[in-house]
Amino acid sequence: MNARIRWLAFGTALILAAACSRPGGEAAGEAGAASSMTATDHTVDDAVAVAQAIEADPAAADSILAAHGLTRAGFDSLMYDIAADSALARAYTEAIN
């Protein structure tokens, strides 16, 4: 019985570990829960500032996101939120072009 419980615990731990470490874990669908700030906490101006900073120094993209309080998931969520709103999307597009 003890061995059975151990194997069950082992299997559960593996599944949890795999879920946490797979690349798709950064996907937008799982995003909300993982982000330190939600997309609604950010304005288009924030997004533009992030975009311009990343464009200027792509290698620093991850640290730029972090400096703006964004995880990858939160960033994905922000891009989706802006894209879904025609006025916000237009303002963002005009600002970065």
Add this chain to the structure above:
Amino acid sequence: MQRILAFAALFAAAPLVQVGDSVPAILRALRLPALVTEARLAGVTDSVVREVLDGLRRRGLPADEAAMVVREEVDAVHAGAPKDNFGGFVQRQLDAGLRGRALAEAIRAEHRARGIGRPEGRPPQGRDTIRPGGRVP
């Protein structure tokens, strides 16, 4: 039991994607609002755009993959594909489980089969697919 948990913790801590691999994806994701704006300007209605975005988001596609999908669809609309069919094929492919580049390639192949879009291997005309600014110098 402690060994098992330690092993699991090590496994969880080991990233499958190296730091730096994410940069092209972030640059693509930055284009999503601009590509969606392009779709709206091309005549795709806001409700259709939202429906497509909702579908992509609901299925957990990261913003960079969504940008790839929207770019293919926008190119197709520019090339004459019906606007009311925007995203229809995409939804079916997502339902079939396609993601990422496989999805983008399936969309491109579908457009080629219909005589829409650009020839194989050629990037979108006049548009930089990576840089957020969007225009090729």
